[in-house]
Amino acid sequence: MRLVNTRYVEEGSVLARPVINSSGRILLQSGVRVTASYIGRLMAMGYDVLFIQDDRLEDVEFHMSITGQTREAAYKTIENVSKYIESGNESALKAVSIRETIQQMLNDLLFSSDILGNLTEIQGYDDYTFHHSINTTIMALVLGLASGFSEHKLLEFGMGVLMHDIGKIQVPASILNKKTPLLAEEFEEIKRHSTIGFDILRRNNDFSLLSAHVAFQHHEKWDGSGYPRGLKGNEIHEYGKLAAVADVYEALTSRRVYRKAIEPNDAFEYIISQSNKHFDPQVLEIFKRHIAIYPSGSGILLSNGQRGNVVKQNPAFPNRPLVRVFYQGEETLPAPIDYNLIDQPSLMIVAVENR
Numbered sequence: 001m002r003l004v005n006t007r008y009v010e011e012g013s014v015l016a017r018p019v020i021n022s023s024g025r026i027l028l029q030s031g032v033r034v035t036a037s038y039i040g041r042l043m044a045m046g047y048d049v050l051f052i053q054d055d056r057l058e059d060v061e062f063h064m065s066i067t068g069q070t071r072e073a074a075y076k077t078i079e080n081v082s083k084y085i086e087s088g089n090e091s092a093l094k095a096v097s098i099r100e101t102i103q104q105m106l107n108d109l110l111f112s113s114d115i116l117g118n119l120t121e122i123q124g125y126d127d128y129t130f131h132h133s134i135n136t137t138i139m140a141l142v143l144g145l146a147s148g149f150s151e152h153k154l155l156e157f158g159m160g161v162l163m164h165d166i167g168k169i170q171v172p173a174s175i176l177n178k179k180t181p182l183l184a185e186e187f188e189e190i191k192r193h194s195t196i197g198f199d200i201l202r203r204n205n206d207f208s209l210l211s212a213h214v215a216f217q218h219h220e221k222w223d224g225s226g227y228p229r230g231l232k233g234n235e236i237h238e239y240g241k242l243a244a245v246a247d248v249y250e251a252l253t254s255r256r257v258y259r260k261a262i263e264p265n266d267a268f269e270y271i272i273s274q275s276n277k278h279f280d281p282q283v284l285e286i287f288k289r290h291i292a293i294y295p296s297g298s299g300i301l302l303s304n305g306q307r308g309n310v311v312k313q314n315p316a317f318p319n320r321p322l323v324r325v326f327y328q329g330e331e332t333l334p335a336p337i338d339y340n341l342i343d344q345p346s347l348m349i350v351a352v353e354n355r
């Protein structure tokens, strides 16, 4: 199986993974042979890449972070919570379903690998806020697990992360979905969502105050330039620091109405460049060891001009996975070559090319 940009997918290719929407519903099952009209429709719906079957890459490992069932349950939970709050019926907001959702996510994550290779099944850009909340929670829980959080802390933290953007319910959709740059006053309006979310959660006895603080603090920055309070360094709670990394990474790697998704390796570089500025360097040490920069199946170009795909991750060396190459420039090699990049210090991945 390999990851292919939808525009390079050839008619008749066979899907190796299902195509799902953000509520976890399957649009196209794996094994489906795609037609030109499917390809056109998927592109229009925002599916930039697809997993395609490839006999040469049968051993590519795919670790799903959470199951489709868990994703569907999480989606319904957020949908219900949002409905209650929108209708002003906040008292009906019970945390029990949210707690169960986090529990289910944790159970799934304990069975997946400790490197987060594929944050999600491939998705389009419908329902961005729900999709974003679920994926940010997955990533935050991976960071929480890697930080050695107790089960109590994982639940408390996860519940806060799943609800971190709940305050956006009170921000006009015309501002949230704006495709052009925001005016200063519009940005001020968006900034209010952390405080609104904090207030909603802290009024609810089912949430601990620390869960509510995830919503309050997820836009604070290590150097004090964040909002709403401009907290600095360790004034920010560890939940806030972890949530900030997960929130930004997820936002960068997701396709948005106004831009394409950024490749995981570029998002990784950006996050690392923000050490000591936006993010706590200690949190980034954990992040570095638990995120696959080049997810398995990705198309890569090596520094020697050879091109192929990532087959497997090397835990602890996310930038040096196992790869298999098939091409030298545009020429097909006489036989595929496998490289474990840990043993090839002179070889580097220089570009991601999903074709």
Ligand SMILES: [Fe+2]
Pocket: 164, 165, 193, 218, 219
């Ligand atoms: Fe936010």
